[in-house]
Amino acid sequence: MEVHIERGRIRAILPNALGVTIRTESSVFNFPGSVLLPGFVDSHGHVIGFGTRLLQPSLHNATSAEMCVEILRNATFPDEGWILAMGWNETNWIGGRIPDKTILDEYFPDVAVVAMRVDGHSSWVNSEALRRAKLDSSTGILYETETQRVLASMPEPSLEELQKCITLTGDYCVQKGITEVHDMDVSPRWIDAFRDLAERGALPIRVQSFVSAQNDEWALQGVLPSGGEFHRLAGTKLYSDGALGSRTAALLEPYNDDPSSLGTLLLTSEQIVAKVSKALDAGWQCIAVHAIGDRAARKVTDAFETIRRLPNGSDVVLRMEHAQIVSESDVERLARLNVWCSIQPSHAISDAAMAEQRLNSIQMKNAYRWKSFIDAGCRVAAGSDFPIELPDPLLGIDAFVRRIPHGANHSWYDGECITVNQSLQAFTSWGHQAADLGYRRGSVEVGFDADLVVLDTNPTTCKPENLSGIRVLATFVAGQLRYCL
Numbered sequence: 001m002e003v004h005i006e007r008g009r010i011r012a013i014l015p016n017a018l019g020v021t022i023r024t025e026s027s028v029f030n031f032p033g034s035v036l037l038p039g040f041v042d043s044h045g046h047v048i049g050f051g052t053r054l055l056q057p058s059l060h061n062a063t064s065a066e067m068c069v070e071i072l073r074n075a076t077f078p079d080e081g082w083i084l085a086m087g088w089n090e091t092n093w094i095g096g097r098i099p100d101k102t103i104l105d106e107y108f109p110d111v112a113v114v115a116m117r118v119d120g121h122s123s124w125v126n127s128e129a130l131r132r133a134k135l136d137s138s139t140g141i142l143y144e145t146e147t148q149r150v151l152a153s154m155p156e157p158s159l160e161e162l163q164k165c166i167t168l169t170g171d172y173c174v175q176k177g178i179t180e181v182h183d184m185d186v187s188p189r190w191i192d193a194f195r196d197l198a199e200r201g202a203l204p205i206r207v208q209s210f211v212s213a214q215n216d217e218w219a220l221q222g223v224l225p226s227g228g229e230f231h232r233l234a235g236t237k238l239y240s241d242g243a244l245g246s247r248t249a250a251l252l253e254p255y256n257d258d259p260s261s262l263g264t265l266l267l268t269s270e271q272i273v274a275k276v277s278k279a280l281d282a283g284w285q286c287i288a289v290h291a292i293g294d295r296a297a298r299k300v301t302d303a304f305e306t307i308r309r310l311p312n313g314s315d316v317v318l319r320m321e322h323a324q325i326v327s328e329s330d331v332e333r334l335a336r337l338n339v340w341c342s343i344q345p346s347h348a349i350s351d352a353a354m355a356e357q358r359l360n361s362i363q364m365k366n367a368y369r370w371k372s373f374i375d376a377g378c379r380v381a382a383g384s385d386f387p388i389e390l391p392d393p394l395l396g397i398d399a400f401v402r403r404i405p406h407g408a409n410h411s412w413y414d415g416e417c418i419t420v421n422q423s424l425q426a427f428t429s430w431g432h433q434a435a436d437l438g439y440r441r442g443s444v445e446v447g448f449d450a451d452l453v454v455l456d457t458n459p460t461t462c463k464p465e466n467l468s469g470i471r472v473l474a475t476f477v478a479g480q481l482r483y484c485l
């Protein structure tokens, strides 16, 4: 295929039996024997969070609380006296017990330590961090709103620090063929950092910002939707519950491994409707609401049903982020209401063993649904939820198609696997549609934006076990070469 690009858009497409040729106004790039696809979109990530993950100590591979402390002791930190780290996951530890603050206090008596659990919904902190956040906890394990409070006590990152995080994330993404991300939970305080990079042509990827709405952040800071080629304020983001790993996902039936708990519902349907209608009145066109447990999914679906009946709610983009456990009756309603299910296939791969503990067999049947969503007519957009997982669509496609958990050798609930073509759509055209941009992105077509990825192997014809080994040879964003192997 030979593609001619003019002013960032595809001007012409010609046949080319030898591979891929890209012609821009100033250059010609040849990639013999390769295949060209629309650039990937990661429909759910956290740009600043991933940059932070790249800069801060990672606890992802630790196998004990002691090992976490060892990693923290060996890391270097800024002067402010705060240590932020991410990624611990007690379900991967020997013994599998949640840690407590004692060991942190022993090694860090004066420095405030905040170690985020891998799901970002709970944290392990020491007494100094509790003192500075004016919180009290006998264990040093904080959930949801308390975790938010301790994070809010930390010093604000400077514009330069934010921009370092953004460019690090963007540079990582283009290496994986990602040309656009839907950035979730964007603080109004970060927006200038994105805008300034975009205006200087220094934003490596396109970013659709979904601004925090849980505490009306966008409204309080006077942030309104705005368009832009590389950075767009696209929508608002709410949370209706927590996460399965932290047992804060809101379930209809109690947790299998804690019969006293139904998880934490953070917003009622009425609260969701009120917050969303305020956003619609201000002109926001894309509404994203996080729901992991089936009780949260029920409440969000109820709210979306009401919102669809509002005069300005009938044709906006409504998205359920994660949609991790959804009852059969709600799947049908989501399809009928044209709701986008924004799903992260790699979560199933990482979560399988943990989910089997947390959920009973009925809940399990409704968990990590992919094929049943598509079969029911639900719209699906795919992402990774970086920094929780890595932004890597080929890993996501491998998860979608083979669904083999880490450490396992066969598919997990293989009835939910989807095809390579469906997976590619979820990471391209369907993803763009979930930000209302499907009319100009997500397809190699004349008139479409020249957001393109060149791969060394065709995912639609290679063996499924080779999907994750496909190499990205080049990534073009708006016709500009942003990565070349």
Ligand SMILES: [Zn+2]
Pocket: 044, 045, 046, 184, 385
């Ligand atoms: Zn997320």
